Amino acid sequence: MTPTASTRIAGFVLVVLLSLLAVWRSAIGTAQDGFSIDEAWHIVAGTSYARGEGYHLNPEHPPLVKRWVGAWMPDSFKLRPPQPLKEKEEERRWVQETMYQDNVPAAAQAVSRPAMWTLNGLLLSVLGLLLWRAFGLAWAAGSLAFLALEPTVAAHMPVVMTDLPLALTLAIAAVCAGLLATSWRWRWAVATGLAMGLALTAKHSALAGLAGLALMLVAAAAWGLRTSPREALRRTAMGATAALLALVVLWGAYDFRFKADPDGRDHYNRPIAEKIGELRLPHWQQSLAFADRHALLPESYLWGLADTVRTGVEGRSGSLFRIWGTLYEGTPPWFSWPAIVASKLPLALMALALAGLLASARAARDARLRWPLLAVVLACTFHMAALVGSGGVWGGVRHALPVVLGLAIGAGAVLDWAWRRRSRAWLALVAVPYIAAFAMTIREPSAWEYHNELVGGTANAYKYFDNEGLGLGQRYPQLRDYYHRVIAPSGLPLYSRFAPEEILRADRIVFRRQVETLDDTNVEGRLTGWFVMGMGTLLPVPQADWDPKRDLKGRVLVARFGPMGVWKGTQNDPRGRAEAMGGRVFDYIYKENGRDWAKVALRLEEALKELPMAIPGYFELGNAYLRLGRREDAIRAYNGMFVQKQMPIDPLVAKQVHAQIDALEAGTPLAQLKPLRSPWLE
Secondary structure, three states: OOHHHHHHHHHHHHHHHHHHHHHHHHHHHOOOOOOOOOHHHHHHHHHHHHOOOOOOOOOOOOOHHHHHHHHHOOOOOOOOOOOOOOHHHHHHHHHHHHHHOOOOHHHHHHHHHHHHHHHHHHHHHHHHHHHHHHHOHHHHHHHHHHHHHOHHHHHHOOOOOOHHHHHHHHHHHHHHHHHHHHHOOHHHHHHHHHHHHHHHHHOOOHHHHHHHHHHHHHHHHHHHHHOOHHHHHHHHHHHHHHHHHHHHHHHHHOOOOOOOOOOOOOOOOOOHHHHHHOOOOHHHHHHHHHHHHOOOOOHHHHHHHHHHHHHHHHOOOOOEEEEOOEEEEOOOOOOHHHHHHHHHOOHHHHHHHHHHHHHHHHHOOOHHHHHHHHHHHHHHHHHHHHHHHHOOHHHHHHHHHHHHHHHHHHHHHHHHHHHHOOOHHHHHHHHHHHHHHHHHHOOOOOHHHOOOHHHOOHHHHHHOEOOOOOOOOOOHHHHHHHHHHHHHHHOOOEOOOOOOHHHHHHOOOOOOOOOOOOOOOOOOOEEEEEEEEEHHHHOOEHHHOEOHHHHOOOEEEEEEEOOEEEEEEEEEOHHHHHHHHHHHHHHHHHOOOOOOHHHHHHHHHHHHHHOOOOHHHHHHHHHHHHHHOOHHHHHHHHHHHHHOOOOOOOHHHHHHHHHHHHHHHOOOOHHHOOOOOOHHHO
8 A cells, every 4th residue: 555545544534533523522512402493393394305295394494404314214203194284383383293292202313313413424524525635634634623622513413403514515615616716627616516506405595605606716717818718718617517516406405396396286384476475675575586487496495595585684573682791672783793603612712713814814825725715715704794684693603603614614724834844842732722622611511502701601691692502492301301300299380381382292291371361361470380481581671671670579590401490489470471462362363373353452452551562562463453444543553663662673674564554544445455474473
């Protein structure tokens, strides 16, 4: 065996071992985790895909992750017969009943976790091999070691969600595009196209980063004019081939069918024409309608893209964000995403990433490294720009994972720099932050919840942020065990739902709603028992008139499970009751198909008097009066969201509501006016 062959084998083994290290680190940091709130949906939908039942379930996400996990699910995993489903809430309930009542969730998770470790491990290995090809083995090893130790990456590796696969496939696409722009060889054109296609099938938000890569390739192809027009044409042909291959991969993920279902019909929870028609940004609405009309992309993909635009780009009204300990209303500040990333990276890895920025800038002097580095930078920059423009910080760091991947790739430059100097002292110094990161994070009980010392560590992160980076339902097993061990024997009722209703009932957890029916008259909100709530409950929220000293009086915090707390005692909280009534009305309308609009109006008037900042209530109150034929009351109800000053209104939502008010005031026949669709249905 020649030395070259030995080196290649050793490098391949190193890449695989580092990927396995990432899986091992993930297994430790997620050992106690239950399902996140979205996994049941993805697993049931993916199993349906794998069994040929079409792509109408959960079209919000492209099928890569779901098809992969669905193919792993055994025949014993039961699917209910397909049936018409209306709105997301009805689909979510149907999916959760399928997972939690018809199947054994622990058995499903025992299959899904190895499936996702395998998928993400394979993608991580491919990324490592590409980094080796583009930057060298030391650089690749430094980047993979960073990712293997990073808690957020570890937390996402076994989770049936699309965020980490998006980050990995986008990074793979970036490195391939950089290699293409460096060499302009056909094999890299093919690799780039396949990688871009995988990114498209991972998550709709891949579009932002891929747009950056496309612009780079266009510029690199045009640069060929310096050589000759023929060279520029050759490069353009390679770029076009990559784009075509990406579309072929996307269409292939949907079995090359435009319609979602084998029968050629649509069975989405909402017709696509209505889904696209409700977009408020004209350019998005017109573009998606054009693509749907001419079958340019699979319809299920377009449905999901419309949903992504609706919730991620246009956003919801009346938003409140806690960013680094300060509450912001409406649009979050520009620094929200950098702040979220800065709070989640272990400080040792953050130092390595910052050093990596300098080392990468220095390395970019080498023409062979320039295009791959530029590709990574552009993919991350365009993705971050899309995040900042969206304002949807509720998702937390998982939506910024492509940026974390970019920082990891940059950090690899530090190890490469030390390795090239053949200095044991420099190599030892570079090893310090890796060792420190391992020591600082390995004992965290939940890698998902990890926050660094800048925000007081994981235990105090709730004081600084309130996004999904704190937790996404994974603490359910501990809360379930606490219920059966402590709460149930006490004889006192549990008034909280800390997980989907379907799994609570499957696990024999008896709970009461704070408001059971619309006939509830307990306006004082006096209840005695147990209450499971987020730890953020301890913080004042003036915009919502929440004062923990006043509103938690009579209740004592008796247990804590990560971001969730358990209180015991007597609640005297009319505002909490009003909020619960608003939620009960929402369930009555959209889950139970209730139609007693007079009672809906009565209860919402009651709730909004106590909580005037509850923007969703005004939508339903105005709609109720519209259905009752009470024009003046409908005008007053819709106007109520502008009368209150505690919660700002999203400009796009305000425009929609003002148009409705104008039509009512102009005397438009009520039969011609449709109730407004609440942004909170998405």
